[in-house]
Amino acid sequence: MHKHHNGLKTAALFGVLWAVLLGLGAIIGAGSRSSAPIWIMALIGVATTFYGYWNSDKIALRSMAAYPVSEAQAPQLYQIVRELSARANQPMPRIYLSPTMTPNAFATGRNPKNAAVCCTEGILHLLDMRELRGVLGHELMHVYNRDILTSSVAAAVAGVITSVGQMLLFFGGGDRRNANPLAMIALALLAPFAASLIQLAISRTREYDADEDGSQLTGDPLALASALHKIESGVKQVPLPQDQRMVNTSHLMIANPFRGGAMVKLFATHPPMRDRIARLERMAGRPLV
Numbered sequence: 074m075h076k077h078h079n080g081l082k083t084a085a086l087f088g089v090l091w092a093v094l095l096g097l098g099a100i101i102g103a104g105s106r107s108s109a110p111i112w113i114m115a116l117i118g119v120a121t122t123f124y125g126y127w128n129s130d131k132i133a134l135r136s137m138a139a140y141p142v143s144e145a146q147a148p149q150l151y152q153i154v155r156e157l158s159a160r161a162n163q164p165m166p167r168i169y170l171s172p173t174m175t176p177n178a179f180a181t182g183r184n185p186k187n188a189a190v191c192c193t194e195g196i197l198h199l200l201d202m203r204e205l206r207g208v209l210g211h212e213l214m215h216v217y218n219r220d221i222l223t224s225s226v227a228a229a230v231a232g233v234i235t236s237v238g239q240m241l242l243f244f245g246g247g248d249r250r251n252a253n254p255l256a257m258i259a260l261a262l263l264a265p266f267a268a269s270l271i272q273l274a275i276s277r278t279r280e281y282d283a284d285e286d287g288s289q290l291t292g293d294p295l296a297l298a299s300a301l302h303k304i305e306s307g308v309k310q311v312p313l314p315q316d317q318r319m320v321n322t323s324h325l326m327i328a329n330p331f332r333g334g335a336m337v338k339l340f341a342t343h344p345p346m347r348d349r350i351a352r353l354e355r356m357a358g359r360p361l362v
Contacts, residue, residue: 133191138172139170139171141167149202158213190209204296207291220283295357295359298353301350308331308332
């Protein structure tokens with residue numbers, strides 16, 4: 074389904090991410106003359122990955138104060154999601170709304186049977202039904218492509234690397250008599266930085282996938298392009314506060330929900346909006362007007 078070989082890119086990025094994690098354990102192990110840190114790092118990574126993956130829906134919905142809605146409360150939303158789910162031959166997900174006027178949406182859940190789709194109240198006011206259908210097609214493909222697992226693993230491994238880096242920075246590691254202090258400081262700073270960049274690259278790759286696959290599901294790439302254009306403008310006017318819970322959930326959303334300068338954009342979990350819109354225009358064979 075993916076024309077840009079993004080699945081291969083994601084696999085390669087994951088390989089590098091795990092190599093950083095195990096390499097960090099190996100370096101600590103060399104300093105302490107023990108292989109235990111390697112196994113400890115791997116076990117921590119597996120445990121945190123499993124927890125984040127299994128509870129991804131609860132964590133994300135709670136962070137956005139989302140509440141479930143019935144079909145009587147949101148008939149058009151149900152109609153779109155039901156139609157797209159049926160077209161993809163997948164079960165109907167649970168539907169939630171988040172009480173914020175920041176226009177955004179996300180899907181979460183460990184698999185299609187346990188999926189949930191959440192729209193903010195702001196996005197329902199901003200988009201027409203065609204544009205909302207484009208957004209929901211994108212979000213459903215995140216679930217169908219198992220992107221929740223992908224992002225959970227990436228976040229967990231990157232988090233472990235960051236934690237180990239902080240421990241090295243403050244407490245040192247291994248046998249200090251044989252350790253190079255400058256090398257330890259460099260390792261403590263560079264390993265988390267590298268992990269964060271790889272995690273961001275994985276997230277951006279999956280966004281391109283969901284744009285492409287969601288547009289194939291709806292058959293209307295320009296609807297998503299138009300929605301992304303409006304969402305970008307809407308977020309600039311009404312951004313989410315950079316609360317840590319929302320920051321942790323932001324990678325799930327269809328667009329970066331925060332206002333920020335050049336540094337924030339550099340470390341954003343989403344590709345530049347102009348690039349996403351340009352790709353969708355190429356899919357449609359004509360520009361957005």
